Amino acid sequence: MGNREMEKAMDAYVPLELPMPKAVAIQKLLRRAARAATPYIMVAPAILTLCVFVVYPILYMVWLSAYRWDMIGPMVYVGFGNFAELFSNPDFYLVMGNTFKFMFLTVSVSIVLALLLAVYLKANTRVNALLRSFIFVPYVISMVSVAFIWAWLMNSEYGLLNFMLGKAGMSGVRWLEDAGVAMYSMIIVAVWKGLGYNVIILVSAMHAIPNQLYEAAALDNTRPLRAFFRITLPMISPTLFFLTLMNIIAAFKVFDQVALMTGGGPVNATNTLVFDIYQFGFKFYQLGYASAQGVLLMLLIAVCTAAYFGALSRRVHYGGGA
Amino acid sequence: MTGIELRGVEKAYGGNQPVIENLDLQIEEGSFTVLLGPSGCGKSTILRMIAGLEKETAGEIFINGEDMRGTSPGARGIAMVFQNYALYPTMTVKENIEFGLKNIKVPKAEREARVDEVVRMVGLTEYINRKPQYLSGGQRQRVALARAIVKKPRVFLMDEPLSNLDAKLRAQIRTDLIELHRKLGATFVYVTHDQVEAMSMGTDIVLLEGGKIRQQGTPQSIYSAPRNLFTAQFIGAPPMNVIKAEDLGPGAVSIYKLPRGTASLGFRPEHTVIGDGTGVPKGVDLFRGELVAREILGDHAIYKFKTDLGIVHAKVMSGSIVEYGEWFVGAERKYLYCFDEKGDAII
Amino acid sequence: MRVQMPAFRRASGGACRTAVNFLIFAVFFIPFYWMFLTAIKNLGQTLQTPPTFWVARAHWENFNRVFEAIPFFSMLKNNAIMTFGIMICQFFTVIPAAYAFARFKFKGGGFLFGLTLATMMIPAQLVFLPLFLMFSKMGMVNSYASLILPWATSPFAIFMLRQAFKQVPQELIEAAKLDNANEWKIIFKLMLPIARPTIITLGLITFILNWNDYFWPFVLTTDNTVRTLPVGITSLNIVDGGVKYHILMAGNLLLVAPVLVVFLFAQKQIIKAFTYMGGK
Numbered sequence: 001m002g003n004r005e006m007e008k009a010m011d012a013y014v015p016l017e018l019p020m021p022k023a024v025a026i027q028k029l030l031r032r033a034a035r036a037a038t039p040y041i042m043v044a045p046a047i048l049t050l051c052v053f054v055v056y057p058i059l060y061m062v063w064l065s066a067y068r069w070d071m072i073g074p075m076v077y078v079g080f081g082n083f084a085e086l087f088s089n090p091d092f093y094l095v096m097g098n099t100f101k102f103m104f105l106t107v108s109v110s111i112v113l114a115l116l117l118a119v120y121l122k123a124n125t126r127v128n129a130l131l132r133s134f135i136f137v138p139y140v141i142s143m144v145s146v147a148f149i150w151a152w153l154m155n156s157e158y159g160l161l162n163f164m165l166g167k168a169g170m171s172g173v174r175w176l177e178d179a180g181v182a183m184y185s186m187i188i189v190a191v192w193k194g195l196g197y198n199v200i201i202l203v204s205a206m207h208a209i210p211n212q213l214y215e216a217a218a219l220d221n222t223r224p225l226r227a228f229f230r231i232t233l234p235m236i237s238p239t240l241f242f243l244t245l246m247n248i249i250a251a252f253k254v255f256d257q258v259a260l261m262t263g264g265g266p267v268n269a270t271n272t273l274v275f276d277i278y279q280f281g282f283k284f285y286q287l288g289y290a291s292a293q294g295v296l297l298m299l300l301i302a303v304c305t306a307a308y309f310g311a312l313s314r315r316v317h318y319g320g321g322a
Numbered sequence: 323m324t325g326i327e328l329r330g331v332e333k334a335y336g337g338n339q340p341v342i343e344n345l346d347l348q349i350e351e352g353s354f355t356v357l358l359g360p361s362g363c364g365k366s367t368i369l370r371m372i373a374g375l376e377k378e379t380a381g382e383i384f385i386n387g388e389d390m391r392g393t394s395p396g397a398r399g400i401a402m403v404f405q406n407y408a409l410y411p412t413m414t415v416k417e418n419i420e421f422g423l424k425n426i427k428v429p430k431a432e433r434e435a436r437v438d439e440v441v442r443m444v445g446l447t448e449y450i451n452r453k454p455q456y457l458s459g460g461q462r463q464r465v466a467l468a469r470a471i472v473k474k475p476r477v478f479l480m481d482e483p484l485s486n487l488d489a490k491l492r493a494q495i496r497t498d499l500i501e502l503h504r505k506l507g508a509t510f511v512y513v514t515h516d517q518v519e520a521m522s523m524g525t526d527i528v529l530l531e532g533g534k535i536r537q538q539g540t541p542q543s544i545y546s547a548p549r550n551l552f553t554a555q556f557i558g559a560p561p562m563n564v565i566k567a568e569d570l571g572p573g574a575v576s577i578y579k580l581p582r583g584t585a586s587l588g589f590r591p592e593h594t595v596i597g598d599g600t601g602v603p604k605g606v607d608l609f610r611g612e613l614v615a616r617e618i619l620g621d622h623a624i625y626k627f628k629t630d631l632g633i634v635h636a637k638v639m640s641g642s643i644v645e646y647g648e649w650f651v652g653a654e655r656k657y658l659y660c661f662d663e664k665g666d667a668i669i
Numbered sequence: 670m671r672v673q674m675p676a677f678r679r680a681s682g683g684a685c686r687t688a689v690n691f692l693i694f695a696v697f698f699i700p701f702y703w704m705f706l707t708a709i710k711n712l713g714q715t716l717q718t719p720p721t722f723w724v725a726r727a728h729w730e731n732f733n734r735v736f737e738a739i740p741f742f743s744m745l746k747n748n749a750i751m752t753f754g755i756m757i758c759q760f761f762t763v764i765p766a767a768y769a770f771a772r773f774k775f776k777g778g779g780f781l782f783g784l785t786l787a788t789m790m791i792p793a794q795l796v797f798l799p800l801f802l803m804f805s806k807m808g809m810v811n812s813y814a815s816l817i818l819p820w821a822t823s824p825f826a827i828f829m830l831r832q833a834f835k836q837v838p839q840e841l842i843e844a845a846k847l848d849n850a851n852e853w854k855i856i857f858k859l860m861l862p863i864a865r866p867t868i869i870t871l872g873l874i875t876f877i878l879n880w881n882d883y884f885w886p887f888v889l890t891t892d893n894t895v896r897t898l899p900v901g902i903t904s905l906n907i908v909d910g911g912v913k914y915h916i917l918m919a920g921n922l923l924l925v926a927p928v929l930v931v932f933l934f935a936q937k938q939i940i941k942a943f944t945y946m947g948g949k
Contacts, residue, residue, distance in 0.1 A: 039773035039778065040769075041765075042765035042768060042773075043765070043766045043769045043778075045761065045762040045821075046785070047781055049762055050784065050822060053796070053819040053820075053821075054788045054791055054819075055788065056803075057799035057800045058796060058799070061798060064798075117693070131690060132940070134693070134698060136936075136940055137929070137932065141924075141925050142880075142899045142928070143881065143883055143899075144881075144899040144902055144921075145921050145925045148918070149701070149703070152704070152914050152917070152918065153703060155914070158718065158720070158914070160703055163720055192700075200944050204944045249790060249792065253792045253794035253795070255794055255884055260903060277798060278888070281801075282801075282888070287802070291799070294799075301792075373843075373847065375846070375847075395843070396847055396848065396850075400847070401847065404840045405840070408841050408844035410844075410845070411841075411863060412865070413862075421845070421848050422847070422848035425854060469848075
């Protein structure tokens with residue numbers, strides 16, 4: 001190879017360096033790719049967590065509901081067999097009856113009481129603020145504490161409630177041992193614990209109503225009760241609506257107080273859906289059957305939520321915002 | 323080439339019809355240029371494109387001769403005052419003002435000195451450690467100004483900065499801004515829909531309608547020589563009286579010797595002549611009108627007449643107050659503006 | 670100006686209100702007083718009829734019985750590990766996700782946000798069975814990971830924080846851009862400080878709900894070494910020869926006291942936090 005060729009080769013070598021525009025272009029491309037990836041990287045931890053711990057378990061549960069399995073033996077495909085078994089089991093109807101009774105009474109009593117208390121405690125005086133705080137305390141403490149406090153208060157021999165009934169000349173009640181009463185005792189405890197939340201939400205919704213509306217109503221000689229039904233109630237109805245949904249879902253998932261106060265008894269009188277799922281899953285190891293019940297609970301919650309959003313969107317379209 | 327120049331700028335959102343099309347605009351260095359127009363005319367969009375907050379779909383924008391394409395908003399040597407001030411709510415007045423300086427790593431000593439200077443300039447020394455929520459509207463406005471001034475920009479962009487203030491404060495800050503402009507000698511580009519603000523502060527007014535420049539010029543030229551009906555009716559309060567030429571009798575046309583092609587003519591309320599029907603001044607055609615509303619404003623009064631040719635306003639600087647009833651109104655020939663079918667002025 | 674009530678209602682209102690106020694107070698105070706009183710009674714006083722409403726000498730030794738019956742402090746520690754573990758995880762998963770959902774337009778973003786919303790209504794009580802099976806397959810039952818990981822993010826918190834980020838006016842971000850702030854500066858100097866009250870509020874809610882949680886640690890743990898306090902206290906309920914209510918109430922008091930103290934000092938903040946939760 002001559003000198004000249006060497007030189008030529010050297011010359012040829014120089015352009016091999018990446019031409020500047022190209023380097024810039026690649027840099028730009030990388031930067032653009034990084035920018036495009038940013039939102040995905042940011043949502044990834046949350047979305048992955050949800051997929052692994054919420055979405056996947058739900059799918060797993062639906063799949064499981066088609067099998068018979070006791071956790072040790074082989075899994076047997078039964079299709080809708082678990083559901084068939086479910087619907088032919090008289091105990092299931094009892095459990096569902098209990099669940100709906102608990103849900104309906106807890107929600108309606110809570111909402112009505114909370115409305116009354118919210119109207120009563122609406123004004124921002126010192127006493128009212130203090131009482132609102134007191135009502136709220138049960139909400140921030142553990143259901144474990146609430147359940148034991150009430151189990152003790154409701155103790156049929158030594159409990160304070162029966163003592164007070166006796167003082168008032170009434171006979172004692174077997175609050176947690178009488179199959180006809182136990183469910184109502186559950187409802188009392190649930191209402192007592194959740195009332196504070198409902199009250200403060202409603203009070204804050206009422207505070208959001210412009211006072212001018214009441215002033216205008218007063219100038220129109222509106223009576224207080226009428227003002228409540230024509231102004232307060234319509235204005236807080238979105239909140240009330242939302243609160244009802246929250247209360248319904250909370251009632252459907254009741255477990256702690258049942259497990260701690262009655263264990264579902266006496267004779268299944270307080271056995272509700274989640275507690276029953278737990279029993280079948282963790283005590284009787286009928287995982288497919290328990291999963292089928294889980295699917296049912298999911299449908300219940302889904303229907304309520306869908307009804308809520310359906311009604312909400314209809315309101316927006318036809319009703320005009322309150 | 324100094325100042326700001328827009329060449330063939332177009333802005334469209336999505337695939338829609340462009341809101342601004344092929345716009346050429348020159349803003350002279352050191353001027354107080356007001357972009358004036360009704361809402362939706364594109365004035366804010368133009369300002370935001372100059373700032374780099376919105377990207378033009380086509381065309382070029384130059385600031386001091388430099389093509390701004392690909393230059394980030396922070397690097398354009400501009401400062402902006404927003405309509406709602408956009409003060410950082412979690413920062414104190416001082417932190418608000420020095421945020422921009424910190425971001426370009428101005429040394430602490432210089433930073434302190436500059437902040438100190440502007441704070442004194444706008445009179446906020448005692449409020450320096452307060453958060454914006456504890457300031458009045460006027461004080462917030464001044465923080466926003468200080469935050470712009472401290473960066474020593476070549477160009478100040480202001481997007482309706484006075485619209486959230488009450489009338490009295492607005493008048494005061496108007497004069498403050500004029501002073502500030504003279505003191506700093508920087509270019510001000512100011513967006514407003516209020517012609518009073520434009521006339522009082524601007525050295526150059528750009529009147530916009532539907533994304534197009536209808537007229538650009540000094541306040542005087544815009545006021546005294548409107549080139550079209552839109553300009554004529556947008557500037558001045560109350561606006562120019564406009565009547566259709568054909569509504570005037572043939573006699574009037576001959577009195578006024580209107581140029582060919584005149585479709586409508588206008589006269590400013592301050593040139594409205596009010597008479598009782600006797601002793602008509604030479605060269606004035608009066609027509610019957612009923613006084614329907616009267617605003618006595620101390621040094622002057624504004625009257626609203628209902629005539630067969632439409633509403634006519636009169637602005638009378640002094641003299642006796644006109645009583646409600648029937649009058650004759652009109653204007654002298656030398657104060658008439660003539661417009662053709664398309665609304666362009668005939669000179 | 671307040672709307673005037675008719676005169677007759679004002680006159681009778683005072684006495685009536687006092688009575689109702691007292692009733693409300695009684696219903697929500699007496700149960701707590703009774704818990705406290707029982708916690709310092711001895712067995713005899715507890716079972717006495719008629720019950721006494723005051724004790725001359727407090728039996729603080731009841732608390733020692735609690736410490737003997739359950740590994741109280743290790744359970745307290747477990748409670749703290751679970752609660753703060755969840756809070757720390759949520760801090761790192763919720764903030765970036767909420768920010769991305771609020772400020773970026775990206776392909777699939779709507780779908781992913783919809784997914785997040787859809788999971789918002791799903792309670793632990795719905796997925797505990799499959800989750801337990803998952804963890805038991807991986808041999809992770811009775812581990813801190815199984816207590817913390819399922820709650821490492823919160824769709825509700827993402828939703829609320831996204832709202833807070835969305836409410837930051839666009840003008841502010843533009844002003845920051847004109848001030849030469851880059852994306853990180855905008856996040857850390859502008860957005861996070863503005864969203865701070867929301868983040869604190871969400872933290873408070875997460876703390877209270879998880880500190881008190883009984884259901885999840887109950888189904889996921891069988892071993893006292895990882896069990897939390899709410900679960901631990903329940904074992905005081907199952908004592909041979911009938912429930913010793915004075916011991917149970919002493920344990921209960923220990924469980925409630927920290928939350929009550931926090932509530933006493935931060936009640937305004939806490940009530941505001943939960944009000945906020947119902948606001949949307």
